Amino acid sequence: MNDHTHESHDHHHEESFIRKYIFSLDHKMIGKQFLIFGLIMFMVGGGLALLFRWQLAWPDRPLPIIGFSKTYQETGEVATDADRKWEERFDDDKETWLETNMPGGVIDPAFYNSLFTMHATIMVFFVVVPLLVGAFGNFLIPLMIGTRDMAFPVLNMLSFWSNMLGGLIMMAGFFVPGGHAAAGWTGYAPLSSVAEYSGVDWGQNLWCISLIVMGISSLMGSINYITTIINMRAPGMTYFRLPLVIWSLFIVAILLLLAFPVVASALALILFDRMAGTSFFIAAGGGEPLLWQHLFWFFAHPEVYILILPGMGMASEMLPVFARKPVFGYKSMVFAMIAIAFLSWIVWGHHMFQSGMNPALGASFMTTTMLIAVPSAIKTFNWLGTLHRASIRFTVPMLNTLAFVSMFVIGGLSGIYMANSPVDIFIHDTYYIVAHIHYVVFGGSVFAIFGGIFYWFPKMFGRHMNATLGKIHFWITFLAFNGVFFPMHIIGVGGHMRRIANPMQYEYLQPLQPINVFITICAFILGVAQILLLINVFWSIFRGKVAEQNPWQANTLEWHAPTPVPHGNFGAIPQVYHGPYEYSVPGAETDWTPQTQPNGESLHGEPIPVGASAD
Amino acid sequence: MNELEHTSYEQAEGESRPISNARLAVLVLLGAEIMFFAGLIGTFLVFRLGSVTWPPPSQADVRLPIGVTGLNTIVLLLSGYTMFQGLRAIRQGRQKELRNWLFATGLLGITFLVVQGSEWIRLVHHGFTLSSGVYGSVFYVLIGCHALHVLVAVLWLLVVFAGAIAGRFSMNRYVSVEVCAIYWAFVVVLWPLLYILVYLI
Amino acid sequence: MKWLNFPAWLPENVSTFGQGVDNLFILIYWITSIVFLAVMAVLIFFIIKYRFQEGRKAEYIEGSTTLEIIWTAATTVIVFGLAMLSLPQWNKIKFPSQFPGNPGAVVQVNGKQFNWDMTYPGPDGEWGTDDDLQLENQLHVPVNEVVHIRLTSDDVIHSFFVPQLRLKQDALPGRFINMWFEATKPGQYEIPCAELCGFGHSGMLGYLTVHTEEDYAAWMSERWSE
Numbered sequence A: 001m002n003d004h005t006h007e008s009h010d011h012h013h014e015e016s017f018i019r020k021y022i023f024s025l026d027h028k029m030i031g032k033q034f035l036i037f038g039l040i041m042f043m044v045g046g047g048l049a050l051l052f053r054w055q056l057a058w059p060d061r062p063l064p065i066i067g068f069s070k071t072y073q074e075t076g077e078v079a080t081d082a083d084r085k086w087e088e089r090f091d092d093d094k095e096t097w098l099e100t101n102m103p104g105g106v107i108d109p110a111f112y113n114s115l116f117t118m119h120a121t122i123m124v125f126f127v128v129v130p131l132l133v134g135a136f137g138n139f140l141i142p143l144m145i146g147t148r149d150m151a152f153p154v155l156n157m158l159s160f161w162s163n164m165l166g167g168l169i170m171m172a173g174f175f176v177p178g179g180h181a182a183a184g185w186t187g188y189a190p191l192s193s194v195a196e197y198s199g200v201d202w203g204q205n206l207w208c209i210s211l212i213v214m215g216i217s218s219l220m221g222s223i224n225y226i227t228t229i230i231n232m233r234a235p236g237m238t239y240f241r242l243p244l245v246i247w248s249l250f251i252v253a254i255l256l257l258l259a260f261p262v263v264a265s266a267l268a269l270i271l272f273d274r275m276a277g278t279s280f281f282i283a284a285g286g287g288e289p290l291l292w293q294h295l296f297w298f299f300a301h302p303e304v305y306i307l308i309l310p311g312m313g314m315a316s317e318m319l320p321v322f323a324r325k326p327v328f329g330y331k332s333m334v335f336a337m338i339a340i341a342f343l344s345w346i347v348w349g350h351h352m353f354q355s356g357m358n359p360a361l362g363a364s365f366m367t368t369t370m371l372i373a374v375p376s377a378i379k380t381f382n383w384l385g386t387l388h389r390a391s392i393r394f395t396v397p398m399l400n401t402l403a404f405v406s407m408f409v410i411g412g413l414s415g416i417y418m419a420n421s422p423v424d425i426f427i428h429d430t431y432y433i434v435a436h437i438h439y440v441v442f443g444g445s446v447f448a449i450f451g452g453i454f455y456w457f458p459k460m461f462g463r464h465m466n467a468t469l470g471k472i473h474f475w476i477t478f479l480a481f482n483g484v485f486f487p488m489h490i491i492g493v494g495g496h497m498r499r500i501a502n503p504m505q506y507e508y509l510q511p512l513q514p515i516n517v518f519i520t521i522c523a524f525i526l527g528v529a530q531i532l533l534l535i536n537v538f539w540s541i542f543r544g545k546v547a548e549q550n551p552w553q554a555n556t557l558e559w560h561a562p563t564p565v566p567h568g569n570f571g572a573i574p575q576v577y578h579g580p581y582e583y584s585v586p587g588a589e590t591d592w593t594p595q596t597q598p599n600g601e602s603l604h605g606e607p608i609p610v611g612a613s614a615d
Numbered sequence B: 001m002n003e004l005e006h007t008s009y010e011q012a013e014g015e016s017r018p019i020s021n022a023r024l025a026v027l028v029l030l031g032a033e034i035m036f037f038a039g040l041i042g043t044f045l046v047f048r049l050g051s052v053t054w055p056p057p058s059q060a061d062v063r064l065p066i067g068v069t070g071l072n073t074i075v076l077l078l079s080g081y082t083m084f085q086g087l088r089a090i091r092q093g094r095q096k097e098l099r100n101w102l103f104a105t106g107l108l109g110i111t112f113l114v115v116q117g118s119e120w121i122r123l124v125h126h127g128f129t130l131s132s133g134v135y136g137s138v139f140y141v142l143i144g145c146h147a148l149h150v151l152v153a154v155l156w157l158l159v160v161f162a163g164a165i166a167g168r169f170s171m172n173r174y175v176s177v178e179v180c181a182i183y184w185a186f187v188v189v190l191w192p193l194l195y196i197l198v199y200l201i
Numbered sequence C: 001m002k003w004l005n006f007p008a009w010l011p012e013n014v015s016t017f018g019q020g021v022d023n024l025f026i027l028i029y030w031i032t033s034i035v036f037l038a039v040m041a042v043l044i045f046f047i048i049k050y051r052f053q054e055g056r057k058a059e060y061i062e063g064s065t066t067l068e069i070i071w072t073a074a075t076t077v078i079v080f081g082l083a084m085l086s087l088p089q090w091n092k093i094k095f096p097s098q099f100p101g102n103p104g105a106v107v108q109v110n111g112k113q114f115n116w117d118m119t120y121p122g123p124d125g126e127w128g129t130d131d132d133l134q135l136e137n138q139l140h141v142p143v144n145e146v147v148h149i150r151l152t153s154d155d156v157i158h159s160f161f162v163p164q165l166r167l168k169q170d171a172l173p174g175r176f177i178n179m180w181f182e183a184t185k186p187g188q189y190e191i192p193c194a195e196l197c198g199f200g201h202s203g204m205l206g207y208l209t210v211h212t213e214e215d216y217a218a219w220m221s222e223r224w225s226e
């Protein structure tokens, strides 16, 4: 063999701090880096949400602490008249950052737009993807397929650091003149492609550049994941013995690989429009505004499944462990994920029903979109099937997983309303969509992340997280989450548009305002609850109860590795004998049968029947 | 070679991978490249199919250099051939031939870039620039992105060429040549498609 | 409980096609509610019944092809049926070739940062002539008559939204998009802009006034009195 393009000659040296914690080549350390990065960004993204939730509940009331400025105290009032802003946007003699963005302590409408734009951008690209794909992908793939590291460790390190760089560029946008990108996370042209329309100058450029950098990062990640999963599985680890989370990450890597370049090309076109005088998206110059939407959604729809598939995989991992039962319908779970991934390429138009594209396309996009309910149904019912005749342990990961299943169903079902194009005429761009977004990404992905953190923490850090604190965090989060996002369905049905800074400007929305207040209060509770999570994570890294090798009595290979996992993961590369979900096998003496346990052998030499999923 | 590498080595042997990591990685990378150009070609087609006349009336006087670029296409296709020959040579362990073929390939690649560049300069002098309406925009962006890829491929080739001069490749050791050749093949094969789309129809 | 009854929160419907949209909404509301309640009932039942109990083991069940086929087929039938059921409604609202003719009013609506410009072609029925009438943020139409609107934008993308009409359509710069509606109840309704269009997006607001027949005639003669 002669394919060693990567250098890792100093692996066995005693490593310096920098080598070990910063520019580490070890997939486990890189996974942890992504984890910490993602959690910090989660606080940032959530903090931004809290800021604009304040404005939504009490429009034009100064923010606490920041807000009690001189102007407010003198006049008791703040004008938020758009015309005045229009003039001011182009004034050069601006005051401080706070005065520009929050005159009188009140969030300026332009700043409001930056806030939700960055909230969404950060949450999607710098929280959920780094956590699900970066953290869990890196940590789990080599361990669960039974190999010593990723195929290209250097590429892996670069992937993290370019992700970090992307994050820094994104954050820098807050501090450039003109403010940060304010065209929504969807960045619709021509608002995003002409500086005069939004008043945002470098903010939008940095947004584009950051996403391109981020795309390169995930490109490197995908190449690594795909190569590793195809080529480096332990002996006996056939495709249909892969744990479902590995399947999901494999599929996601392919989606990322093929989706991101498309938006990268579109982002480049936006940059050309902004900086080189082209007019790809400007109608007056012969351009086509809808082109951006097509390119963006062609990417972004697969992107939203990138956000959920690893969550589904992780749920399918935790459910069997805590139900002590094989996952129901392993193969159909795999094919359902493949079907979701495949369908995700042909439904992007459902975001564009009202965009002015040819209405004939609406009909076909409606049908393909609804079809996604079918593989999703397969997944949902299989999760339910896994619980049938189980023996359920309500550990913290399990609670979060059960929340994942039920909340994903709500989010998925609200998707059916929107997939229906006539109904979407009314609910498009209302809070109904916002409710949907958060039920799938928070109720789905984020709960799966919470569960995953608890579940794999003992392997990652060699210590347990505190279960009591975990349960408190779970219940507050679960209740507050529903308090925040369920009422959004209601105001959405009432016609409440998204992306508006001040609902009180609309007469027909004023009766709904108390609901907004309720939502905001719940959002603050939700935010406080996340502090518990942070405390739990960081406290447990240093102080948690020391974990044994296989605390959950699970089958997959990561639990076969010693804790803490040494460099190179395994003593000898394990041999795999059967599928990952052999729980409660009749006749076996324990209710779990690790993948490394040979078929037909138990400690007593009795033959162990192994079912269909074991190949 | 350290211990870790060694074990994954054996493991690989045991599993008998159908395709090595490096080759697989390059193929995967090409997947992304194809989608990147699909985005740009899609953009081109939107404008091309969306306009009644092409070039649009405002750029009706622009004449793209069809002939020269046609010759240039042949140059690039030739470089694909020489690259392939180089790969064949090293597979049979003929190092000297590899060097020659790589040299020829590099020369052809650079020729392609130089001709493209000079044609661009001529066009710009005629007043046809990136900002001359969508016609100019799609032309320069699409062709430019390809040129950029050729440039990267040439640089990559130079690295491989340096390796060849240092005698680093042999009958059993030529992955670096091969992955570079795969990438080279991609930029070569992509070009005629772009040429036909942008220059001919 | 009103909170769980989504359809009760819909704004009053005042357009002829609005009821069709609402009916679909209600239909989906029932389908999804039933699916949701069923899933939750099963989930909670399992959680309680099969919680860990000393001495009871989980059963080794790997799946069931029959069940798999049943729920795949059932879901396919439901969603496909739903899609087929919705198509006519979509076509009716959005397909220019299916718009009802004989409009009682034809108006061009221009979105621009951050106002709606309404242009009436005047008695000659042509835009760009002397008798055009341009109003800012005011759209006047007769009740119970078809209204045709030519929607466009001067700068970025806006979205024409009248909640009570169940009508929403993005306005694209450089393009005219046709839409129609027929209001069934006189009154004044808000026309918010539903697509993010810059810092004045919040508060970009026009008013639709639906007149009775006489009122509308009076309004018309007032405008074009000469």
Ligand code: HEA
Pocket (backbone or CB within 6 Å): A186, A304, A305, A307, A308, A350, A351, A369, A370, A372, A373, A376, A377, A380, A408, A409, A411, A412, A413, A415, A416, A418, A419, A420, A424, A427, A428, A429, A433, A436, A437, A440, A441, A444, A445, C035, C039, C075, C078, C079
């Ligand atoms: C993790 C992310 C995620 C996921 C998984 C989904 C899943 C789905 N989404 Fe969602 N979506 C988003 C994230 C996601 N979405 C985001 C972020 C936006 C907003 C973007 C923006 O504009 O900013 C959006 C917007 C969005 C729109 C555009 C709305 C608009 O702007 O007007 C539509 C329209 O069709 C849609 C549909 C769907 C559908 C049909 C599914 C389906 O996959 C759901 C399938 C699941 C189920 C249906 C539940 C389980 C199934 C059963 C229990 C079986 C029984 C069911 C039936 C019989 C119906 N989504």
Ligand code: HEA
Pocket (backbone or CB within 6 Å): A042, A043, A044, A045, A046, A047, A048, A049, A050, A053, A116, A117, A119, A120, A121, A123, A124, A127, A128, A183, A184, A185, A186, A434, A437, A438, A441, A442, A446, A484, A497, A498, A499, A500, A501, A523, A526, A527, A528, A530, A531
């Ligand atoms: C993964 C994705 C994700 C996640 C997790 C969230 C989480 C949250 N989102 Fe977000 N959201 C989106 C993705 C996400 N969102 C997207 C894609 C949009 C569309 C944007 C667009 O229109 O372009 C959106 C839009 C959106 C809106 C609509 C804005 C508008 O249209 O005007 C709202 C409104 O309430 C909202 C609220 C929230 C809240 C309260 C949370 C909470 O769950 C957050 C909870 C977490 C915390 C609160 C962090 C805790 C940290 C601390 C408490 C530290 C204290 C720090 C400070 C107070 C500074 N989101």
Ligand code: CUA
Pocket (backbone or CB within 6 Å): C111, C114, C157, C158, C159, C193, C194, C195, C196, C197, C198, C200, C201, C202, C204
């Ligand atoms: Cu105009 Cu929003």
Ligand SMILES: [Cu+2]
Pocket (backbone or CB within 6 Å): A300, A301, A304, A347, A348, A350, A351
């Ligand atoms: Cu979508």
